[in-house]
Amino acid sequence: MKRAGWVVAYLIAGLLVSWQAIMLSYWLAERLSWPLVSSWHGCWDIEHCAVRWWVYLAMALFAIGPSIAWAAIGLRQVSVPLRRRTVTLLAMVTATVLFYLLHYAFVWP
Numbered sequence: 001m002k003r004a005g006w007v008v009a010y011l012i013a014g015l016l017v018s019w020q021a022i023m024l025s026y027w028l029a030e031r032l033s034w035p036l037v038s039s040w041h042g043c044w045d046i047e048h049c050a051v052r053w054w055v056y057l058a059m060a061l062f063a064i065g066p067s068i069a070w071a072a073i074g075l076r077q078v079s080v081p082l083r084r085r086t087v088t089l090l091a092m093v094t095a096t097v098l099f100y101l102l103h104y105a106f107v108w109p
Helices: 002-031 053-076 082-106
Strands: none
Touching (some): 002 053, 002 082, 053 082
């Protein structure tokens, strides 16, 4: 039961960090001249363009992938000392924020 609690706590934390990283990226994208690399993809707007099934899968993984990784890491953090858990959390927050920032900086128009 203790493991399940840690998995849920890390999953929720991953969702919150991902959400805030996406909001930060969106805020920065409105103020900076992005993307840094010219757009390499065609129309991915699912409202106006016909997209393939794998695009839906990629978008879902992009949205929830980091949170699933957080939950997997939370499963391993049950018997870890507090100092190591803190370092792991800081590394996970940094990796999640960089994941979304780099995506918006380099790809998203």
